Amino acid sequence: MKRLETIxxxxxxSDVVHAIRSAGAKGVTVTSIKGQxxxxxxxxxxxxxxxxxxxxxxxxxxxxAIVDDSEVDKIVSAINQSCYTGKSGDGLVIITxxxxxxxxxxxxxxxxxx
Amino acid sequence: xxxxxxxxxxxxxLVSVVSVTxxxxxxxxxxxxxxxxxxxxxxxxxxxNPNECWYSDDDGNMLPxxxxxGDTAFMLMATSLVLLxxxxxxxxxxxxxxxxxxxxxxxxxxxxxxxxxxxxLTFGYSLTFGPNDAPGNAFMGSLDYVGFNSVSHxxxxxxxxxxxxxxxAAYQMNAMVDADQCSQxxxxxxxxxxxxxFQGTFAxxxxxxxxxxxxxxxxxxxxxxxxxxxxxxVYYPVAHWIWGGxxxxxxTLDLDPSLAPSSVLDFAGGAVVHxxxxxxxxxxxxxLGRRMGLGKIPMEPHNVPMCVLGAGLxxxxxxxxxxxxxxxxxxxxxxxxxxxxxxxxxxTVTWVLLSWAHTGKPSIIGxxxxxxxxxxxITPASGWVGPMGALIIGIAAGAVCYGAVAYKNAxxxxxxxxxxxxxxxxxxxxxxxxxxxxxxxxxxxxxGIGAWTGTAEGMEQQxxxxxxxxxxxxxxxxVTFSILKVMDLVWPGGIRVTPREEEIGLDLAQHGExxxxxx
Numbered sequence: 001m002k003r004l005e006t007i008x009x010x011x012x013x014s015d016v017v018h019a020i021r022s023a024g025a026k027g028v029t030v031t032s033i034k035g036q037x038x039x040x041x042x043x044x045x046x047x048x049x050x051x052x053x054x055x056x057x058x059x060x061x062x063x064x065a066i067v068d069d070s071e072v073d074k075i076v077s078a079i080n081q082s083c084y085t086g087k088s089g090d091g092l093v094i095i096t097x098x099x100x101x102x103x104x105x106x107x108x109x110x111x112x113x114x
Numbered sequence: 115x116x117x118x119x120x121x122x123x124x125x126x127x128l129v130s131v132v133s134v135t136x137x138x139x140x141x142x143x144x145x146x147x148x149x150x151x152x153x154x155x156x157x158x159x160x161x162x163n164p165n166e167c168w169y170s171d172d173d174g175n176m177l178p179x180x181x182x183x184g185d186t187a188f189m190l191m192a193t194s195l196v197l198l199x200x201x202x203x204x205x206x207x208x209x210x211x212x213x214x215x216x217x218x219x220x221x222x223x224x225x226x227x228x229x230x231x232x233x234x235l236t237f238g239y240s241l242t243f244g245p246n247d248a249p250g251n252a253f254m255g256s257l258d259y260v261g262f263n264s265v266s267h268x269x270x271x272x273x274x275x276x277x278x279x280x281x282x283a284a285y286q287m288n289a290m291v292d293a294d295q296c297s298q299x300x301x302x303x304x305x306x307x308x309x310x311x312f313q314g315t316f317a318x319x320x321x322x323x324x325x326x327x328x329x330x331x332x333x334x335x336x337x338x339x340x341x342x343x344x345x346x347x348v349y350y351p352v353a354h355w356i357w358g359g360x361x362x363x364x365x366t367l368d369l370d371p372s373l374a375p376s377s378v379l380d381f382a383g384g385a386v387v388h389x390x391x392x393x394x395x396x397x398x399x400x401x402l403g404r405r406m407g408l409g410k411i412p413m414e415p416h417n418v419p420m421c422v423l424g425a426g427l428x429x430x431x432x433x434x435x436x437x438x439x440x441x442x443x444x445x446x447x448x449x450x451x452x453x454x455x456x457x458x459x460x461x462t463v464t465w466v467l468l469s470w471a472h473t474g475k476p477s478i479i480g481x482x483x484x485x486x487x488x489x490x491x492i493t494p495a496s497g498w499v500g501p502m503g504a505l506i507i508g509i510a511a512g513a514v515c516y517g518a519v520a521y522k523n524a525x526x527x528x529x530x531x532x533x534x535x536x537x538x539x540x541x542x543x544x545x546x547x548x549x550x551x552x553x554x555x556x557x558x559x560x561x562g563i564g565a566w567t568g569t570a571e572g573m574e575q576q577x578x579x580x581x582x583x584x585x586x587x588x589x590x591x592x593v594t595f596s597i598l599k600v601m602d603l604v605w606p607g608g609i610r611v612t613p614r615e616e617e618i619g620l621d622l623a624q625h626g627e628x629x630x631x632x633x
Contacts, residue, residue: 046414048532049469049480050520056412 001098001110002072006063007035008091012083013061019082023075025065026114033062039089058089066101068111119606120335127338131229134236138261163264165245166306167272167297178269179295180277182303188443189304189312195434196315200227200322202431206424206482207326210531213416214619215330216629222325222334226341227318233345234314235262241350243313243358252361255354259310267307272299282442301441312438313353320349320387326531327395330405330413331616334624336601336609343601348394348593352586353386362585367578375563375575378582379552381450382439384494384544385586392538393587397594399529401602402609406616408528415479425482429458432489436496449556450496453504454489457496460505461488464512472520480516483536487515490540495548498562503551507544514543542583549579 004025008016010032017028034057041055067075076093083090103113160168160176167179204223208216230238237260244255259265277296282303296302301309321341328337355362356378368376380386405413415421436454437447465484469477491511492504499507519535529535552564552575563569565576602609615623622628 043474044412044414045469045473045475045477045479046412047523048483048516048519048535049465049473049477050516051523052473053412 001101002067002069003096003098004063004065004067004072004075005094005096006065006079006091007033007060007094008063008083009039009089010059010061012091013063015082016061016063016079019078020063020065020075023078024071025067025075027065029064031062031064033060034058035060037089037092060091066098066114120333123335124338127342131232131236135232135261138236138263159266159268161264161266161269163258163266163269163306165271166264166266166269167274167295167302168269169274169295177295178266178305179272179274179297179302180291180293181268181270181305182442185303185442186305186308188447189308189438189441192434192438193308193312193315195431196312196319196438197227199428199431199435200315200319202424202427203319203322204424205420206428206486207329207531209417209420209422209424210326210415210479211329212413212619213629214621216416216621217625217627218334218620219325219329221625222329222337223322225334225338226322226325229338229341230318230321230345231314233342234310234317236260238317238345238350239265239310239314241346242317242353243310246359246364251359252364252366253355254351254360255358262307262310265307265310267305269306270297270302270304271306271309272297272302274298282444303442309441312441313357316383316387316435317345317349317353320383320391321345323387323391323533323537324395324398326533327399327529328402329530330620331402331610332398333605333609333611334620336605340597340601340609343597344394344594347597348390348590349386352390352589356380356386356582362582367581369574369577370570373571373574374560375571375578378545378578379498379548379562379575380494380545380582381497381548382436382493384491384541384548385583388490388493388537388541389545389583389586390590392534392536392541393590394594395529395533396527396538397591398598399527399534401595401598402528404526404528405530406613409526413530418478421479421482425485429485429489432458432493436493440497446497446557449500452501453496453499453507454492456501456504457492457508457511458485458488460508461485461491461511461515464488464509465516468512468516483515483519483532484512487511487536487540490537491515491544491547493541494544495551498548498552498556498564500551500553500555503553503564503566507547507551510543510547511540515540542587545583545586546576546579549576 006016020028036057039058041058043052044055046053079093101110101113168176169179171177200223204220208219211219240257240259241255244258274295275298277291277293280296280298281300321344354360362378365376432454433451437450440447440450462481462484466476466481469480488508488511492507495507515536518539519532522529522535550565552562554560554563556562563571563575565572
């Protein structure tokens with residue numbers, strides 16, 4: 001079991017969720033987040049239009065999916081296809097090991113729990 | 115303990131206001147000719163005020179002079195329009211504020227509407243427009259109208275005379291009336307109380323404008339007391355000087371008595387309202403100091419649609435503010451309407467173009483601000499300039515106020531919502547430009563001769579305008595600064611909230627309420 005945390009720009013959310021689900025993930029958990037990274041933050045207006053400043057954060061979405069080890073490569077490549085522009089700021093996919101998953105309703109664990 | 119103190123202060127204020135009102139009412143009823151049924155018959159409404167227009171019928175009853183129903187209907191509407199501008203300021207400022215302080219902005223506005231309305235009744239109107247009988251009245255009105263004593267809701271102001279020959283006969287339906295019971299003076303076609311009500315809405319909105327400078331950090335309790343003191347020592351005197359027959363209107367500033375101009379021209383309050391509010395805001399910002407984190411964290415408007423809606427409502431309400439200041443429905447109010455609209459439009463366009471050229475994109479917050487700048491700047495000139503003069507004033511409004519806001523940002527003066535940059539500098543620009551663009555083609559009396567005419571009269575008017583504006587600026591800054599410094603010294607813990615409260619936001623810290631609840 002792996003945990004895929006995909007961080008993308010807010011306007012890519014629908015595409016990336018569609019890609020992850022189409023590639024076989026049983027479900028996703030989406031969190032709206034703000035962050036600073038290699039991506040350029042937008043310039044915003046200030047002082048009644050007399051000045052501008054750089055936004056403190058970029059608005060991003062974090063899409064979390066728990067998947068079987070065998071599906072990881074397929075899903076990551078689907079994410080890449082859906083979000084790739086080649087510019088910094090496209091986002092990250094963070095893959096971590098999952099120790100155990102328990103479905104609260106069915107009491108089943110791991111793959112059967114999803 | 116802290117809450118108890120605030121509670122005591124509020125209770126003390128309320129008790130004071132109620133006592134003064136009660137005393138004023140008792141005073142009103144004690145006069146021999148008094149109001150409220152002390153005289154039997156139709157003349158029971160007689161106030162005994164010699165400054166009002168009353169005439170005696172054959173039976174010895176005192177009856178009110180004729181009013182003009184058109185003027186009265188128009189002024190009732192104009193008064194209501196100006197009152198609408200106060201909540202419009204709350205919407206405008208609320209949009210510009212941060213989401214954690216919106217309730218406080220609306221709260222300050224609403225409470226000032228309440229306080230200023232009551233204060234106007236108790237002694238404000240009297241100090242501003244009370245009869246001028248003594249030399250000291252050059253600086254302050256009298257106490258004759260305390261509690262609206264001797265303020266009739268029937269009779270107009272002025273002396274009685276033939277209707278065909280009033281000061282405004284050329285415009286008035288009264289001119290066609292074959293009678294001898296018309297007021298000969300201005301404003302003589304509406305009931306005295308309606309004039310008091312109209313002016314009262316100005317006394318309400320002016321202190322409300324100031325709160326834009328103190329948002330995010332001034333204690334609510336301190337705002338209450340500040341408004342009462344500030345209105346008494348800044349607004350009422352300045353309004354009296356210019357509108358109530360004080361030294362700016364009685365010929366004291368007449369530079370050359372052989373030439374026609376003798377007083378400061380301020381049609382609807384460029385000096386009285388906008389200079390006083392704007393420069394008081396600057397003083398308040400300097401006394402209170404910067405908000406925590408200014409320049410380090412973004413403090414951007416939290417709701418642009420609210421800003422634009424507020425600016426739109428203000429634009430609408432200004433058609434009561436400026437045309438209504440004629441206190442008649444005639445050619446001057448029509449001219450003032452047009453000048454107001456043109457300057458507001460041109461201020462908006464100028465600001466957007468400047469922000470576009472200067473910082474790359476057309477700012478919509480800037481557009482709303484430009485609207486207010488145009489409206490504030492045309493205010494003193496609205497009844498004195500023609501439409502093309504208004505166009506130039508609109509451009510000047512956008513340019514000067516844009517520069518003032520940029521300068522304020524560079525200086526890091528934390529006049530949070532740009533009251534000084536927009537109202538103060540707009541009012542100052544407008545008051546000076548009134549002396550430049552005032553046109554003798556507007557009034558059939560030939561009044562209002564600006565410097566553009568190239569005449570000696572025009573130059574004198576320009577000089578009077580500058581002197582009047584400078585006195586108003588200096589007086590407002592000095593007195594407001596003193597009021598707030600003294601308040602800060604004597605107030606328990608100062609007039610600024612604690613840093614912790616500032617961080618939480620005044621909505622929760624001061625009121626325990628939130629603007630936006632998601633649960």
